[in-house]
Structure formats: C-alpha cells, structure tokens
Amino acid sequence: MADWLAWLTSKKTPNSASTAKDRLKLVLINDRTDLTPAELESMKNELLAVISRYIEIDSNAVRIDMTQEGRQQRLLADIPIRAASRKNR
Amino acid sequence: MSATVVTVTSGKGGVGKTTTTANLAVALAAGGQKVVCIDGDIGLRNLDVILGLENRIVYDLVDVVEGRCRLKQAMIRDKRLQELYLIPAAQTRDKNAVSPSDMVRLTDDLREEFDWILIDSPAGIERGFRNSVAPADTVLVVTNPEVSAVRDADRIIGLIESEEKGPAKLILNRLNTELVKRGDMLAPDDVLELLAVELIGIVPEDDHVIVSSNRGQPVALDPKTRAGTAFLNIARRLKGEDVPFMNLEEKEDIFQKLSRLIRPGGN
Numbered sequence: 001m002a003d004w005l006a007w008l009t010s011k012k013t014p015n016s017a018s019t020a021k022d023r024l025k026l027v028l029i030n031d032r033t034d035l036t037p038a039e040l041e042s043m044k045n046e047l048l049a050v051i052s053r054y055i056e057i058d059s060n061a062v063r064i065d066m067t068q069e070g071r072q073q074r075l076l077a078d079i080p081i082r083a084a085s086r087k088n089r
Numbered sequence: 090m091s092a093t094v095v096t097v098t099s100g101k102g103g104v105g106k107t108t109t110t111a112n113l114a115v116a117l118a119a120g121g122q123k124v125v126c127i128d129g130d131i132g133l134r135n136l137d138v139i140l141g142l143e144n145r146i147v148y149d150l151v152d153v154v155e156g157r158c159r160l161k162q163a164m165i166r167d168k169r170l171q172e173l174y175l176i177p178a179a180q181t182r183d184k185n186a187v188s189p190s191d192m193v194r195l196t197d198d199l200r201e202e203f204d205w206i207l208i209d210s211p212a213g214i215e216r217g218f219r220n221s222v223a224p225a226d227t228v229l230v231v232t233n234p235e236v237s238a239v240r241d242a243d244r245i246i247g248l249i250e251s252e253e254k255g256p257a258k259l260i261l262n263r264l265n266t267e268l269v270k271r272g273d274m275l276a277p278d279d280v281l282e283l284l285a286v287e288l289i290g291i292v293p294e295d296d297h298v299i300v301s302s303n304r305g306q307p308v309a310l311d312p313k314t315r316a317g318t319a320f321l322n323i324a325r326r327l328k329g330e331d332v333p334f335m336n337l338e339e340k341e342d343i344f345q346k347l348s349r350l351i352r353p354g355g356n
Binding site for chain 1: 235236239240243244246247250269271272273274275276279283284285286
C-alpha cells in the first residue's frame, strides 16, 4: 500500500527536463515580447473590459494566450460570446 | 576563391564557442579547405591556446587594424595543417579598439585568399558581438541543453535576425545522453521547439574535449572521439553535404558488456 502510494506521488512530480522546458517557454515569451507576466495579465484584463463594453462575454470561459509559431509570438484569444440580449440597452 | 565568413557566437559565456571555432577550423582544414580563424574576443583571447598556437603570437588583430603590421604578419600558420591560419585577438586592449567596419574591411581583404573565415565571437550582446557578426555570411549559435544557455541563445538569435544576419543555425554542445534518457536534461527536440531554428550539429559531452584543450590539440584532429566526429560532421554540413545526425545512444564498452553477461538483468 505504501509502495503504491509512493508510486502514485512520484508520478505526479514531473522530471526536471520537462520543468525546465515549461519554465523556458514562459521566460522566452516574456523576453521576446518585453512584457512582464503582470503586464501581460493587465493587458488581458483591459482587452476584456473593452470587449465587454460592446458585447456580453462569458468571462469564465475566456482564454487569452501567447503562442509560438516558428520564432513569431502570437496572441491568441478565444472569447465565447453570450447570446445577444439587446433589451437592456 | 571567395571565402564564406562564419561567425560562432552564443549569448552566454562558457558554452563552447572557442572550442567549436577551433574544431570547425581544424575539421575544414583537414578536409583540404583553406581556413583562417579570427579571435574576436579582444582582451580575453583564448582561441590561440585551444589551437595550441599561443607561443607563436607576434602581432594581433588590433595591430592590423591600427596599421602597426601587415595582415600577413599577424597570421599564424598552423604546423599540423598547412592550410590553417589564426589571427589572434589583442590581450591588453579592450573591445572598442575595433569597429564593425574594421572587421568588414579585414575579412574583405582575406576573402580572396581563403575558402573559410571563422570568427570566434565573445559572449554577450555588446561591441565584441557586433564586431564579430558584422562581416558574417552565416552565424552559428552555440548553446548547452540548460535553461540559462537556451534563454541567452534565444536573445542572441533575435539580435542576429534584427541585424539581418539570420537565420542563425544552432549547435547543441555538451549533450549528456544519459541525463536526457533519465529525463534530467532538455532533449535536442525540446531545445529546437523552444528556439525554432535550424540545427546544424549536436556535440555529445566528451572527456576528450578537456584533454585536447589541455594539450592544445582540438578533438577534431582525432576522428575516433565522439566529439571530434560531431565537429567533423558539422564542418561537412557547412560545406553543404547532407550528413545524418550521429546516433547518440551511449555505446557499451567491453566492461559494461561483461558485467551484463555476469549479472543478466542487473545494470
């Protein structure tokens, strides 16, 4: 039982190479865009604020991520829109 | 003859730029090419000791640029390979003694006489780096499979692009296959995915590199070493040959084989 538990928990610790890769991914985004994680976060919030002034969005399902295509960084936004209801305008 | 100017750079120090420059120079010259290598690290020269030519320096790069000697006088001819020359860096001056346009002029004077001009760039992103990259036709970026080296390589690759000297080609140096297998070292595919550049060579970690630098005899002089073979392969790829990447799986030596026979399963 103890062995089985140890096996389970050891599986949960990723090896150091994949930790390095994940950390580097984020560091390279910050380096390439010259944006700190905090600036990136406030940019996302401002973007969402602007969009919500025009349409109602599902803020829990919003995804805004920096992705890499070759050596090009790309800001990808997936913003689900709630069904239109113009009555309260 | 019109030489190709190849600059070897890295961002982070200590990843193996000088070793790489020395070995590519040796590998190209051993293949019958006429090669001159230039130490671009003014104030911290080292290409001379790695090549084992430190006792023969009379004039250096700054002497040429400032007109104290003719270009030919600063070129040290290697005694092992007749078509290999070194122009050493000055040791007592700083990197501002030479400008990017000085380097362009110097390499233009050398192009007619050589097949290859290799420039060993200093680490960093300052004057010495810009001096070394200014005349380049091809830029090779050396890195190790390690977070700080990869991060700095990314910075330098971006700078090379903005200087319109890209796309840079990557040399992954000091790869330890045992650590990769254990999941404790970034694999070549990981590094390539992060940096998104073309790979021109993988050099395995090899004790022979230290031994050869102790002796001033680059490993590429000995094709029996794994690192030496890797550098010889990179030299052939530079010449445009299609050379498959070597199998980096650790070879078993006779003792490992014996111990496996004695205790099957245990390893």
